[in-house]
Amino acid sequence: MFGQANVLAAGQAKFPPSVEDFYLPSILPWGAHDNYWFTKITAMVWLAVGVLIIFFLASYRKPQLVPTKKQWFAESIYGFVRNNIAVDMIGHQGVRFAPYFTTLFCFILLTNAFAIIPFFQISPNSHIAFPAFLAVISYVMFNWIGIRHHGFVKYFKNSLVPPAPWYILPLLIPIEFFSTFLVRPFSLAVRLFANMFAGHMLLLVFTLGGFAMLSANAWLAPVSVLSWVMTIALTFLEFLVICLQAYVFTVLTASYVQGALAEEH
Amino acid sequence: MYFLAAEGGEAAHNPIIPAWQEIVVGGIAFIVLCFVLMKFVFPRMEQTFQARVDAIEGGIKRAEAAQAEANQLLEQYRAQLAEARTDAAKIRDDARADAEGIRQDILAKAREESDRIIAAGKEQLAAERATIVRELRTEVGAIAVDLASKIVGESLADEARRKGTVDRFLSGLESTGAR
Numbered sequence: 460m461f462g463q464a465n466v467l468a469a470g471q472a473k474f475p476p477s478v479e480d481f482y483l484p485s486i487l488p489w490g491a492h493d494n495y496w497f498t499k500i501t502a503m504v505w506l507a508v509g510v511l512i513i514f515f516l517a518s519y520r521k522p523q524l525v526p527t528k529k530q531w532f533a534e535s536i537y538g539f540v541r542n543n544i545a546v547d548m549i550g551h552q553g554v555r556f557a558p559y560f561t562t563l564f565c566f567i568l569l570t571n572a573f574a575i576i577p578f579f580q581i582s583p584n585s586h587i588a589f590p591a592f593l594a595v596i597s598y599v600m601f602n603w604i605g606i607r608h609h610g611f612v613k614y615f616k617n618s619l620v621p622p623a624p625w626y627i628l629p630l631l632i633p634i635e636f637f638s639t640f641l642v643r644p645f646s647l648a649v650r651l652f653a654n655m656f657a658g659h660m661l662l663l664v665f666t667l668g669g670f671a672m673l674s675a676n677a678w679l680a681p682v683s684v685l686s687w688v689m690t691i692a693l694t695f696l697e698f699l700v701i702c703l704q705a706y707v708f709t710v711l712t713a714s715y716v717q718g719a720l721a722e723e724h
Numbered sequence: 725m726y727f728l729a730a731e732g733g734e735a736a737h738n739p740i741i742p743a744w745q746e747i748v749v750g751g752i753a754f755i756v757l758c759f760v761l762m763k764f765v766f767p768r769m770e771q772t773f774q775a776r777v778d779a780i781e782g783g784i785k786r787a788e789a790a791q792a793e794a795n796q797l798l799e800q801y802r803a804q805l806a807e808a809r810t811d812a813a814k815i816r817d818d819a820r821a822d823a824e825g826i827r828q829d830i831l832a833k834a835r836e837e838s839d840r841i842i843a844a845g846k847e848q849l850a851a852e853r854a855t856i857v858r859e860l861r862t863e864v865g866a867i868a869v870d871l872a873s874k875i876v877g878e879s880l881a882d883e884a885r886r887k888g889t890v891d892r893f894l895s896g897l898e899s900t901g902a903r
Contacts, residue, residue: 482737495745504750508757515765522772524779537769558766562758587739588746592754649740656739 474671476663481585481656500583507569507583511562537561540709548713549720556716559600560709563593567651568705574658575697582701585655587648590708594648597712602640605719614719639718647711654704658697665690863900867893 473480484490487497495501518529526534540561545553570589574582583589605614619635620628669686672679871893 478737478739481739495743496749501746501749501753504753508753511757512760515761519765519768522768524772524776526772533765534769534772537766538773554770557770558762559758561766562761565761566754566757583750585739586743586746588742588744589750589754591742592747592751596754652739 474667476660476667480663481581481659483581499581500586503573503579503581504570504583504589507566507573511565511569536565540564544706544709544713548710549717552720553713553717556713560713563597563712564705564709567593567708568702571655571701571705574655574662574701575694580662581659582655584651584704585659587652590648590651591644593651593708594644597647597715598644601712601715601719604716608720617721618719643715647708651704651708654700658693658700661693662690662697665693867897867900 482492483499484492485494485496485498486502488494515533518527518533522530537557541554541557544564545557545560547553549556567584570583572582573579574585602614605618608614609617618639619632621631621635623631665686669683669690672686673683874893
């Protein structure tokens, strides 16, 4: 995390930024490339997990009927996901899945938020490994729930055979298979990853672009300032994206679960 | 998975290919998070929500029960009051009826008593009259005979004697009457 600052200070910032800017040297062993076990990214993941666990355990250590402020805050997060995502999408039985959805939502929201928190300033979700893992969980989860609810044959019949005339089915079944069983995990993972990746890239472009212009020609200083102002504006946009993507990932997972539980196609 | 960057010679990264180490780390971290939150936090929240619902519903239920009890008591009091009123009215009516009965009884008895007394008086009177009449009848006869015999016996005696006879007769009559 100090590497970037050093680079900036030394005026060695490469412009334009590249994919390599997302792969910082590892922390342990210090400075090694292509070692992913303990990097800034994984450290942030552990930090997010630790912060969430500590926050929720601390605020829900002694739950009371009349909540304290902290308890109320923790409850409102859970209540938001429970009522506005799980119950809204799935209905009454969605309450069963609310704990997982809330965990998912909090994890994505916090790891996304690292993208704009000073000194972190990159989201672990801009590495596709984390969104991919979450997407695989969602994928396995909705299929497992569907199979358990309907039985294997009925679940696949429900998912694959839409209520359409028989002569169109040869066309529809491959499309359904493709969209439900192949595209879903990819779209989930890539949507989150690409948003965080692009957000970080945008911020890099405008921040480093300001320095690049300043070092190229002192007369370009006003444009540099404009570039940095754009960075601030984009940080607000990034904040919106952070919240939206966490919400979208959770809502889509809930929607897939709902589809797997639905009686008809 | 990796290709050599043209100039650097360092392994370049493909952002769309996940690093398996990161999958392992992220997976473990997320599973730990899931385990703790889904086991120790959210079920307790669900319990708290339920307890809160119970508390509110219980409060409403208790209030309803209290209201129902109050209504029932009010109804009961009203019923008792109405009962008491009818009782009082009944008692008054009874008392009135009793008083009337007693009055009638007393009147009847008094009338009977007075009738009886009058009847007894009349009877006694009649009896006394009958006795007197009977006595008078015998005495008048005797006196008349007596007088007649005296008048006849001492007939034609002098006026004074006659007057004396008459006086004696009268006083004899009086003494008889006084007897």
